[in-house]
Amino acid sequence: MTEEQLNRALDLMRRLPPQQIEKNLSDLIDLVPELCEDLLSSVDQPLKIARDKKEGKDYLLCDYNRDGDSYRSPWSNTYEPPLEDGTLPTDRLRRLEVEANAAFDQYRQMYFEGGVSSVYLWDLDHGFAGVILIKRAGDGARNIKGCWDSIHVIEVQEKSTGRSAHYKLTSTVMLWLQTSRPGSGTMNLGGSLTRQMEQDGTVTEPSSHIVNMGRLVEDMENKIRHTLNEIYFGKTKDIVNGLRSIQPLADQKQKQAFSEDLANALQKRQGKSDP
Amino acid sequence: MAPDEQISDQEKVRIASDFIRHAPPGEFNEVFTDVRVLLNNDNLLKEGVAGAFALYNKDQLTPVKLPNSTIPSLVTEHNDIGGGRFFDPRSKQSFKYDHLRKEASDLQAWESDVSVESWREALETQFTEYAANHYKHGVCAVFGQSRNDSISLVACIEDHQFQPKNYWNGRWRSQWCATLSGGSGELQGTLRVQVHYYEDGNVQLVCSKNVKHSITSTSEVETAKEMVRLIEESESEYQLAINENYQTMSDTTFKALRRQLPITRSKVDWEKIISYKIGKEINKTQ
Numbered sequence: 001m002t003e004e005q006l007n008r009a010l011d012l013m014r015r016l017p018p019q020q021i022e023k024n025l026s027d028l029i030d031l032v033p034e035l036c037e038d039l040l041s042s043v044d045q046p047l048k049i050a051r052d053k054k055e056g057k058d059y060l061l062c063d064y065n066r067d068g069d070s071y072r073s074p075w076s077n078t079y080e081p082p083l084e085d086g087t088l089p090t091d092r093l094r095r096l097e098v099e100a101n102a103a104f105d106q107y108r109q110m111y112f113e114g115g116v117s118s119v120y121l122w123d124l125d126h127g128f129a130g131v132i133l134i135k136r137a138g139d140g141a142r143n144i145k146g147c148w149d150s151i152h153v154i155e156v157q158e159k160s161t162g163r164s165a166h167y168k169l170t171s172t173v174m175l176w177l178q179t180s181r182p183g184s185g186t187m188n189l190g191g192s193l194t195r196q197m198e199q200d201g202t203v204t205e206p207s208s209h210i211v212n213m214g215r216l217v218e219d220m221e222n223k224i225r226h227t228l229n230e231i232y233f234g235k236t237k238d239i240v241n242g243l244r245s246i247q248p249l250a251d252q253k254q255k256q257a258f259s260e261d262l263a264n265a266l267q268k269r270q271g272k273s274d275p
Numbered sequence: 276m277a278p279d280e281q282i283s284d285q286e287k288v289r290i291a292s293d294f295i296r297h298a299p300p301g302e303f304n305e306v307f308t309d310v311r312v313l314l315n316n317d318n319l320l321k322e323g324v325a326g327a328f329a330l331y332n333k334d335q336l337t338p339v340k341l342p343n344s345t346i347p348s349l350v351t352e353h354n355d356i357g358g359g360r361f362f363d364p365r366s367k368q369s370f371k372y373d374h375l376r377k378e379a380s381d382l383q384a385w386e387s388d389v390s391v392e393s394w395r396e397a398l399e400t401q402f403t404e405y406a407a408n409h410y411k412h413g414v415c416a417v418f419g420q421s422r423n424d425s426i427s428l429v430a431c432i433e434d435h436q437f438q439p440k441n442y443w444n445g446r447w448r449s450q451w452c453a454t455l456s457g458g459s460g461e462l463q464g465t466l467r468v469q470v471h472y473y474e475d476g477n478v479q480l481v482c483s484k485n486v487k488h489s490i491t492s493t494s495e496v497e498t499a500k501e502m503v504r505l506i507e508e509s510e511s512e513y514q515l516a517i518n519e520n521y522q523t524m525s526d527t528t529f530k531a532l533r534r535q536l537p538i539t540r541s542k543v544d545w546e547k548i549i550s551y552k553i554g555k556e557i558n559k560t561q
Contacts, residue, residue, distance in 0.1 A: 005313055012294065012309040014477045015302050027290045030282050032313050103548045110537035136532050144520070146528040175532075177524050183516035185466070185484025189524065193476035211545040218543055225533055233525035235443070236470045236480045237518065243434050243447040243468070246511050248408045 006038050013043055018174075018191040021045055044172045044192060047135045047149045049116055052076050060118040060133040062151065074101045074118045089121055093128060096206055097121045103210050104132055107218065112136040112148070127158040127165065132217055143181055149174040149192075152217050156209060165209065168198040169216050173224045175232060189232060195224055287314060288323035295327040299471035299479065300335060300446035301437035307375075328374040329359075336433040336448045338414040339379050341366060348379075349416040351450075353429045364395060364418055388419060391426050394455070395419030397495035401503040402430045409510070410434040410447070425456035430506070442474035451506055455492040462488040462502055466513050484513055 009028055016024045025043055029036045041063050048061040055075035059065075065072045067086040070079040077094060079086040089097055100119040108117040115136030121128055131153050138146035155168040174192040181187075197220050201212030245252070282290075291310050298306035307328075314320055337350040341363060348354075348363035350372055356362055362369040362385045369385040372378070387395070399417040406415040413434035420427045430453075435446040448467040454460055464486040472478040486509045492498040537543065 005315075008309040008312045012306065012313070014473055015299055015306055015309075015471070016294065016297050017299070017479050017481060018477050019479065019481065020297070024294075027293065028313070031287060031290050033280060099549065103545070106548050107543055110534075110539075110543060112533050138528055138531055141531065142523050142527050144524060144528045146524070146532055148532040175529075177528055179520055179524075181516070181520070184513065184520050185482060187480070187482045187517060187520050189478075189480045191472075191476060191478035193478070195475065207549040210549055214543065214545040214548070218545075221533075222535070222542075225535065229525065229529065231472055231476075231478055233521055233529070236472060236478065237521045239436060239443060239445040239470045239472075240447075240468055240480070240517060241514070242436055243410070243445055244413075244510070244514055245409050245411065246514050249411065250408055 002034060005032055006035055006042075009035055009039060010042065019176075019188055044151050044174065044194075046147070046174055046176070047133055047151070049135065050080065052080070054078070058116045060116055060135055062120075062131060062133060064122070064131045064153075065118070065120045072120070074098075074120060087122075090123060092206075093121050093123055096128075096209065097130075099207060100130070100132075100210050100213070103214060104134075104217075107214060108134055108136075111221070115148075124155070124157075127156040129153070129155045130213070132213070144177060144179040147174075147176040149176075150221060152220065154213055154216070156213070158203070163203055164200055165203050165212065166198065166200050167212055167216055168196070169220055170194065170196050171217070171220045171224060173221070173228065175228050177232070189236065193224055193227060193231065195220060195227075284319055284323070287316075288319060291320065291324045292327035295324060296331050296334070298331065299444055300435055300469055301439065301444035302471070303331065325374075332372075332374050332377070335446065336431050336450070337377065338433055338435075339370075339372065339377070341368065341370065341379055341382065343368075343382060347414045349414055349431055349433060351416070351418075351429075351431055353418045353431070354416070363416070365399065365416065388421055390421045391419035391428070394426055394495050394498070395428060397499040398428055398430060398453075398502060401496075401499040402432075402506075405503045405507055406432050409507070412436075413447075422454075425454050425460075428453045428455070430502075443470070443472045445470040449506075449510060451502070453490070453502055455490075455498065458492055460490045460492050460498075462490050462505060464488075464506065464509055466510060468517070482517060486513075 013024060022045060025039060029039055049058050050061055050071060052059055052073040052075045057075050059073045059075060061071045067079060067083055070081050070083045070086060072079050072086060097119060104117050104119050108115055115134060117134045119130060119132050121130040134150040136148040151172045153170045157166040159165060172192050172194045176190040178188045197216060199216060291314050294310050295306060311320060332350050333352045333355065338347045339350050340347050344366045346365060350361055354361045356369060359371055360369050361372050364387050367385055367387060368382045370379040371381040395417055402415055402417055406413045410432060413432050415432040418429045430451045432449040437444045446469055451462060451464045453462045466484045468482040470480040488505045490501055
């Protein structure tokens with residue numbers, strides 16, 4: 001019963017307006033408390049920012065750096081509020097995590113020219129997994145509020161030779177746009193798209209993982225960015241304009257009838273001149 | 276909350292009703308089934324949540340086919356006569372409406388308010404022609420009511436496109452209320468658009484706008500023509516403004532969030548990024 005309920009819950013989250021994800025998720029957990037942990041780990045939410053006061057840097061919150069009610073900062077590697085024995089990555093993995101944060105920090109600057117990023121890694125039996133998060137809020141120019149949230153979850157299976165690895169990436173990008181203006185009232189265009197990609201990569205040293213993950217995430221984000229552009233500003237706009245026609249339909253019917261008459265007349269003339 | 280703590284039945288009903296009422300256009304059945312399985316209590320569903328089905332259908336300006344008429348009507352708050360029945364002023368009938376099956380039955384003759392019928396009919400004629408001219412599959416209805424010394428008219432249009440096989444649905448709703456008294460009046464409009472796209476994702480457009488106009492009321496036909504003229508103007512202006520926003524959102528807002536490529540015009544050199552870090556480490560130890 002619980003598995004069917006989880007599927008129904010996820011279906012519901014794909015249909016309810018994403019503009020109210022947090023409220024919907026909270027209500028869903030209240031309604032079916034047994035699904036709490038499953039829902040928190042499988043429903044993507046807009047990323048929240050916290051401040052690492054020690055390091056003077058912002059970091060992002062998600063289920064993967066949460067332990068109870070505390071969150072681990074990727075900069076200081078400590079929990080806020082402090083935890084006695086919060087889950088920490090192993091030393092080896094932490095070194096990789098530090099490098100990954102630095103690398104994706106640069107990636108973020110090059111593509112987003114602002115915003116916040118965080119990378120969290122955790123061990124698996126034959127490899128490790130991680131999440132790469134990016135949040136970029138717009139500056140409100142032209143009276144439009146915009147925000148981009150990237151959630152990239154990557155699974156790295158190290159081959160026994162140690163010279164290659166298999167990377168499996170599941171990415172969700174959330175894009176939020178809203179405006180309130182006299183001419184158009186309130187307009188809220190938001191939500192997310194999810195895609196999956198996987199590929200193999202050569203590993204010569206630990207840092208190779210960062211190169212391989214980086215390339216995969218970059219390709220994925222570029223693809224999703226393109227799709228977001230098409231769906232948000234192409235598809236949904238076309239649907240709106242299909243619901244109502246600014247041009248009177250009678251005019252269009254007239255134009256269509258005229259061009260049909262013309263086509264028929266041309267056909268008749270061609271028929272006559274054929275031997 | 277601990278996994279074994281339960282909220283009250285009242286709270287469950289509130290949550291289930293909220294979910295139902297926020298179903299995107301064309302997806303009521305799917306949301307209903309999801310909620311039914313999650314609530315897992317059909318009695319509670321029938322007793323506590325059934326009201327939400329009616330509220331949803333009325334809010335959506337749901338079109339309804341009448342068995343003995345070619346022109347459909349709408350299910351709204353303005354033609355709700357209680358006991359699960361609604362009236363259609365165009366065909367002068369009332370009908371029982373099944374909110375789950377979305378079907379009309381048990382048609383009976385229904386008498387309109389004679390004192391406003393000439394005004395209502397005049398507006399219905401103009402409005403129906405306007406709707407046919409801008410909404411390919413639109414359904415419209417005009418309701419009239421007398422209130423003390425004033426005439427109250429409500430004109431609604433609904434048009435939708437449901438394409439679940441292509442993972443999208445959309446609906447336009449217009450609701451215009453006119454209050455006329457002693458040669459003048461006010462025309463108020465609420466325009467709403469909702470689009471849901473859900474192939475490998477969940478993207479929704481939710482728009483609404485309120486409009487107000489002052490009008491002069493002369494004869495039934497002239498007033499109806501003036502109202503429809505203003506309605507056409509406002510709705511087209513609204514649709515243009517939405518399109519303009521789309522342009523700005525894609526040209527300006529979206530581009531400012533993430534570039535297509537870095538300023539170098541080529542993808543990131545990841546080898547360089549990690550070697551820079553190693554270089555920094557070497558410098559640190561020296």
